[in-house]
Amino acid sequence: MTHLWLPERPLILASGSPTRRxxxxxxxxxxxxxVPNLDERRVEAEAGPLTPVDLARRLALAKALAVAATAGDRIVLxxxxxxxxxGEVFHKSSSLDAARDQLSRLSNRxxxxxxxxxxxxPGREPELIHDDAHLTIRDLGSVDIDTYLAIAGLHRVTGTVxxxxxxxxxxxxxxxxxxxxxxxxxxPLTGLLDRLRRHGCLAF
Known part of the structure; x- marks a missing residue:
């Protein structure tokens, strides 16, 4: 049977995100x-002023290095x-009220x-890949936001930025x-797959 993934052992995903998996x-x-044992907000604070792109890259690298330190000769992502x-960086909301505030500020922008x-x-310098997407939230009134929050629920709205x-x-x-x-x-899946292909990890 032919497999797409060629290395003997699976790729280590240094993330608890079920979506990425x-x-x-x-x-x-x-x-x-x-899952890395890492305080992301501490990494962000210690990094100092960074562009949003550089911050995402810094956080991804910190997670990868934290797991790679105990992963031996495994490939880590x-x-x-x-x-x-x-110019303002947003973080995950801690409550429905915080989510309401975020959506109000993102509305019509x-x-x-x-x-x-x-x-x-293993044996190579860490590689960083990134990609951007641009999204516009429609003009939401307070009733729209409250209705969305009530239907989506606490877990969904606090689980994502x-x-x-x-x-x-x-x-x-x-x-x-x-x-x-x-x-x-x-x-950034397309760019990631291209890198894995270059490293001979994929069958085609």
């Missing part, structure tokens, strides 16, 4: 999850995503999702979407 497995990769609107991946292949899951109810919030679906979900 699903994207990789749907693309035919064999994946094993190892980590990823991160930063949402920025007019375009924001960018900067998705970065860090790939560590911006308070939405584009692959679910969040799709109703948008008037325009530009960018790769995988990038929007948090993984």
């Amino acid at each position: 699903h994207l990789l497995e749907a693309a035919g990769l064999e994946v094993e999850v190892m 980590a990823a991160d995503q930063v949402l920025a609107c007019e 375009m924001h960018s999702l900067h998705s970065a991946a860090a790939l560590i292949v 911006g308070g939405y899951q584009l692959e679910g109810l969040g799709i109703h919030l948008f008037s325009r979407i530009e960018g790769s679906h995988a990038t929007i979900l948090g993984l």
Whole structure:
């Protein structure tokens, strides 16, 4: 039987994101999850002023290095995503009220999702890949936002930056979407697969 993933052992995904794992497995990769023990906000604070793209890359690299330190000769992948609107970086909301505030501020404005991946292949320098997507949330009134939050629920709106899951109810919030679906979900997949192909990890 021919397999797409050629290395003897699965790719280590340094992320607890089920969405990223699903994207990789749907693309035919064999994946094993190892969640890094990392304080992302501390990494961000210690990094100092960075552009949103550089912040996403820094966080992805920190995750990959944290797992690679105990992964031996395994290939390690980590990823991160930063949402920025007019220069301001947004983080996951901690409550429905915080999500309501975020959506109010993003309403009728375009924001960018900067998705970065860090790939560590033993014997090589870490490689960074990133891709951007641009999304415009339609003009939402307070009733629209409250209705969305009530239907989506606490878990969904606090589990993602911006308070939405584009692959679910969040799709109703948008008037325009530009960018790769995988990038929007948090993984620059096309660029990543190209790198893995160059390293001889894929059958074609």
